[in-house]
Amino acid sequence: xxxxxxxxxxxxxxxxxxxxxxxxxxxxxxxxxxxxxxxxxxxxxxxxxxxxxxxxxxxxxxxxxxxxxxxxxxxxxxxxxxxxxxxxxxxxxxxxxxxxxxxxxxxxxxxxxxxxxxxxxxxxxxxxxxxxxxxxxxxxxxxxxxx
Amino acid sequence: xxxxxxxxxxxxxxxxxxxxxxxxxxxxxxxxxxxxxxxxxxxxxxxxxxxxxxxxxxxxxxxxxxxxxxxxxxxxxxxxxxxxxxxxxxxxxxxxxxxxxxxxxxxxxxxxxxxxxxxxxxxxxxxxxxxxxxxxxxxxxxxxxxxxxxxxxxxxxxxxxxxxxxxxxxxxxxxxxxxxxxxxxxxxxxxxxxxxxxxxxxxxxxxxxxxxxxxxxxxxxxxxxxxxxxxxxxxxxxxxxxxxxxxxxxxxxxxxxxxxxxxxxxxxxxxxxxxxxxxxxxxxxxxxxxxxxxxxxxxxxxxxxxxxxxxxxxxxxxxxxxxxxxxxxxxxxxxxxxxxxxxxxxxxxxxxxxxxxxxxxxxxxxxxxxxxxxxxxxxxxxxxxxxxxxxxxxxxxxxxxxxxxxxxxxxxxxxxxxxxxxxxxxxxxxxxxxxxxxxxxxxxxxxxxxxxxxxxxxxx
Numbered sequence: 001x002x003x004x005x006x007x008x009x010x011x012x013x014x015x016x017x018x019x020x021x022x023x024x025x026x027x028x029x030x031x032x033x034x035x036x037x038x039x040x041x042x043x044x045x046x047x048x049x050x051x052x053x054x055x056x057x058x059x060x061x062x063x064x065x066x067x068x069x070x071x072x073x074x075x076x077x078x079x080x081x082x083x084x085x086x087x088x089x090x091x092x093x094x095x096x097x098x099x100x101x102x103x104x105x106x107x108x109x110x111x112x113x114x115x116x117x118x119x120x121x122x123x124x125x126x127x128x129x130x131x132x133x134x135x136x137x138x139x140x141x142x143x144x145x146x147x
Numbered sequence: 148x149x150x151x152x153x154x155x156x157x158x159x160x161x162x163x164x165x166x167x168x169x170x171x172x173x174x175x176x177x178x179x180x181x182x183x184x185x186x187x188x189x190x191x192x193x194x195x196x197x198x199x200x201x202x203x204x205x206x207x208x209x210x211x212x213x214x215x216x217x218x219x220x221x222x223x224x225x226x227x228x229x230x231x232x233x234x235x236x237x238x239x240x241x242x243x244x245x246x247x248x249x250x251x252x253x254x255x256x257x258x259x260x261x262x263x264x265x266x267x268x269x270x271x272x273x274x275x276x277x278x279x280x281x282x283x284x285x286x287x288x289x290x291x292x293x294x295x296x297x298x299x300x301x302x303x304x305x306x307x308x309x310x311x312x313x314x315x316x317x318x319x320x321x322x323x324x325x326x327x328x329x330x331x332x333x334x335x336x337x338x339x340x341x342x343x344x345x346x347x348x349x350x351x352x353x354x355x356x357x358x359x360x361x362x363x364x365x366x367x368x369x370x371x372x373x374x375x376x377x378x379x380x381x382x383x384x385x386x387x388x389x390x391x392x393x394x395x396x397x398x399x400x401x402x403x404x405x406x407x408x409x410x411x412x413x414x415x416x417x418x419x420x421x422x423x424x425x426x427x428x429x430x431x432x433x434x435x436x437x438x439x440x441x442x443x444x445x446x447x448x449x450x451x452x453x454x455x456x457x458x459x460x461x462x463x464x465x466x467x468x469x470x471x472x473x474x475x476x477x478x479x480x481x482x483x484x485x486x487x488x489x490x491x492x493x494x495x496x497x498x499x500x501x502x503x504x505x506x507x508x509x510x511x512x513x514x515x516x517x518x519x520x521x522x523x524x525x526x527x528x529x530x531x532x533x534x535x536x537x538x539x540x541x542x543x544x545x546x547x548x549x550x551x552x553x554x555x556x557x558x559x560x561x562x563x564x565x566x567x568x569x570x571x572x573x574x575x576x577x578x579x580x581x582x583x584x585x586x587x588x589x590x591x592x593x594x595x596x597x598x599x600x601x602x603x604x605x606x607x
Contacts, residue, residue, distance in 0.1 A: 030444050032236075060236050060491055063446060092236055094490065 018042055020050060020089070024101040029090070031098040032060070036089045040066070047089050058094035203523050212463045212519050219521055220384050220454030226405030227447045231505035232478060232498070236491075239500035240436045241445050245387055245406060246508040247554055248547075248566040249433035250500065254595070255425045255546055255569050313366060313597055315590065318359060322576075322593055323585045325354040330580050341479045348539025349413065349476055353377065356414050356474055359600055369418050369603040374467040376415040379459030381473075383408050383509035386522070387554040390441065403555055404442065407454065408509040412534075414474040415459050415510075416600075417467040422531040423604045425548050425567075432567055458513045468517050470510050470532040472599055475502055477538040496543075496572055499536045503545030504568050507534050511549035511566075522553045525562070533599050541573035542592050544599065571595075 001011055017039050025035040038047060044062040051057040069083030093099060110118075134143050185193035187201070202218075209215040229245065243250060329351040338346035357375065364370040386403035426432070443449070458468065477498065486495050511530040520526045530549040535542060551564035578587030 028440060030438075030440050033444065058490070060489075060494075 016041060018046065018050060020047070022101070030092075031100070032093045032096075034091045034093065034099045035101075036091060038064070038087050038089045040085065040087050042087065042089075044089075047091065051091065058097065059091055060094035061092040063090045064088065206521065207524065212517060215519060215521065216456055216463075216516060219516075220456060223451055223454060224402070224405060225449040225451045226384070226407050226454070227442050228450055229406050229408045229447065229505055231408065231410050231502045231509075232475070232481060233501060234481060234494075234498075235445050235447075236494060237497060238445065239497050239504060241438060241442070241447075242501050242504050242508075243568075244436045244438045245442070246504065246566060247387075247435050247551065247559070248504055248508060248568050249431075249435060250504070251432050251567060251569045252571070253569065254544065254571060313363060313601070315594065315597075318362065318597060319588060319590065319593060321358050321362065322355055323588065325351055325358060326577065326580060326585055327583060329354065331583055343479050343482075344476055344539065348537070351539065352413055352474055352476060352537065356416075359597065360416065363597065363600050367601045367603050369420060369471070370416070370600060372467075373416050373418045373471060374460075374465075376417065376460045378411055378413065379415045380457060381408070381410045381412065381415075381459050381506065381510050381513060382455035382457040383513045383516075384454040384456055385512065385552075385554055386556075387559075389556045405454075406442075407452075408505055409455070410506045410509055412459075412473040412506060413476040416471040416473075417459065417461075417465075418469055418471045419466045420604050420606075421469040421528075422471065422533075422602055424529040424531060425546065425569075428529050428550050429564060430550075430567070431563070431565065433565075435565055456513050456516050458510070458517055463517050468514065469530075470514055471602070473506060473510060473532070473534040475506060475534060475536045477502070477536065482538065483541070499543040499573050500545075500570055502536045503534050503543065503570050504547070507532055507545060507547035507568065508549070508566065510534075511547055512552060515549060515552055520552055522555050522558050525551055525553045525558070525564075533602065535596065535599065536573075537576075538573075540577065541575050542596070543571055543573040544595050545570045 002008075004010070004012075018041070019039050020042075021037045023035050023037055025033075029035060036047070042050070042064075044064055047062050047064070048059045051059050064087055066085060066087050069085045071080050071082040073081045073083070075081050134141075185191070185197045187194060187197055206215055206218050209218060229242065235241075239250070242248070330347050335346060360370055360373070360375060364373075384405070384407045386405055388404045389401055390404050392398055392400050392402055458470070461467070481498050483495055486492060486498075511532050514532070515526050515530050526549065532547050534545045534547070536545065537543070546569040548567045550566055551562055553559060553562045553564075574589060574592050575587075576589055576592045577585045580586070
């Protein structure tokens, strides 16, 4: 490839491993802050361009940190097993936008059929457990205990 | 057995009491046992409360203010460093919640009304105006007497000396001279990288303020007795709110959240007498924003170092212990062009406001601590100071009234008082400097600056 100079044609295509994963923050964050796990090679500028150009999200500020994955667990051969490191990015949205991480597993509304089935199942299990227990007059003492 | 014995002892005692005074038992001359209070050294909440009470009593009983300050900041723990000049987004909302400040846009109503128009003739209009506890009132009250005595037809021409109004033309020429000298006449080399503010706007501001203060000190005796500090250091340390310690050997304990401001304004005027209050101590002019998140989300970082409370250049014994005006110069990092380039136009004003609120809170609170007030002994009179935040061309004016120092978790519960900050948006002083001329000079900004400098208590 010829040497690249500014303004010249870009003949090489780089395909870096740039990914961004939106995660639920472990500690409560302000309303305009979104938390991402990003590739270790991405910089703050890369993150800003990624969001602004691909997804049209206005970005006001980006802060990053690298989370060290612990190396304390041991496998069956007593070798240390490392959890991978990853980079976390806190992105503050511009133009007054806010973001709340959605609840991905909401409680489903149960219809009458499933509710009655659950009630029947609970009553059946209760009866079975009662059958297993011994004589209530013995006060929970097992039946092999005695003379 | 012991109970039977006690009952046998009680019976004769009860009969003796009923014989002497039916109804009212006589109190003993001195208590037989010491008062039953919580332990001091136990690991319990009651013991912690007792230790805090003993600390508060020690500070209350301190003989001098230096001793009080020494005890107040004795214990060093990690604390959040609050920077008045910060690029953090929406920092002024966070700072208002840390300092319990209400932001009122515009200048206080007495200041806005008392600004005299330049070539206004006639003392009659001044007598019609309601008496205001502001700078021009003593001058205005004298003017009807002076002007009417020789002859009411004589319109007071703006001239230095006996006239009530400062000569705006003369002051404008002073400002333009300072500006041109720094930016046009003086031969300076190119500024070093990221040192633009020290190159031209810094010296211009110093020159402007010193010449204006000197020329207005004839009108304002407080300025004549003032002290102008160059690049002073203002520090304040306070507690606000509670948090649980996360890491370390103190994990799990409930601690107050500690803050420290270390600020260095470009210029500062300290005076021996305090500025008058703008509104009464208990007034409520708005709401304080409540932010539930930890301060580290702003972002704000913790550090442990000396807990300093300092007013700038002097310790407690100085006669000029009250503040008048501060002048702040914004650094290169917070230039307007940078915000516009990053499409963050709404953050430009936030920078001015956060600087005004944080710096003025630190200064007024340090002044209050120098008079012996602290969060257990709240201020009995409001402390007022003013500030001008500029980046060389755009000026924003702030006036702060400190009504309360009690911001800790216990003292803030029953405290209805709030601190108040009046602030304007940033306005340009001039448009451009070309060929030895200053184009588009804005007189309102200069008038507001002059009015700030002329501010003085009612007695003077």
